Amino acid sequence: MARLRVLFVCTGNVHRSVLAERLFAKWAPDAEASSAGTQARHLEGMDAATRSVLAGLGGEVGAFASRPLTAALAAGSDLVLGMEREHREAAVRLEPQAMRRCFTLKEFLRLAADLDGAGATPEETVARVAALRGRVAPASQRADAIPDPWGQGYDVLRDCATGIDEAVRELSGVLGVRGGVLGREVT
Known part of the structure; x- marks a missing residue:
């Protein structure tokens, strides 16, 4: 079975997207998680905070090395999840054919909330969520965003990380990759 490839995107690829990448990998170790930033510079090592x-x-x-978002990264991913709408839009501008696979993390979860994904593959779930766009009332930009903790102190970063951990845990369940085996949960 092919590994689901999920790309998380933020601005600098130093806080939100790397947290999402590593925490999603904790909840879905058989999926392939990666991250990038719309304005990232290649930096070796992870920010200390x-x-x-x-x-x-537990991530x-x-x-780790931060890296910029590229068309190849967007094209090579089964699902691209930005932390804010600007990140989703940047991926689509780079790779327009990925539009049906690009969301914000919160947008994807919001759209999937009422979806019955029982028996669906992760790829089928992504397609079903994409089909809900335009059928479900849009949320505010703020509601679909995970705000940038950059420069706001350790407590804000920790709260952001806790929210991301909860979101990617939910994501692993929605996609059916929780527990490390695609398509079924391991207890």
Whole structure:
């Protein structure tokens, strides 16, 4: 069975998207999680505060290098999840054919909330969620965003990380990849 490829996108690829990548990998170890930033510069190593909150939530803090979002990354992903609408839109501008696979993380979860995904593959779930666009009332930009904790202190970053952890845990269930095996939950 092919591994589901999920790309998380934020601005600098130093806080939100790397947290989402590593925390999703904790909840869905058989999926392939990665991250990038719309304005990222290639930096070796993880931000110290990000490493600290990630470790506290049980995420992998090993080797990491931030990287910019590219058309190839968007094209090579089964699902692209931005932290804010601008990140989703940047991925679509780079790779228009990925439009039906690009959402904000909160938007995807909001649209999937009433979806009966029983028996669906992760790819089928993504397609079903995409089909709900325009049929479900839109939410405010703020409601679909995970705000940037940059420069706001450790407590704000920790709260952001906790929210991301809850969201990616829910995502793993929606996609049917919770427990590390695609399509079924392991208890």
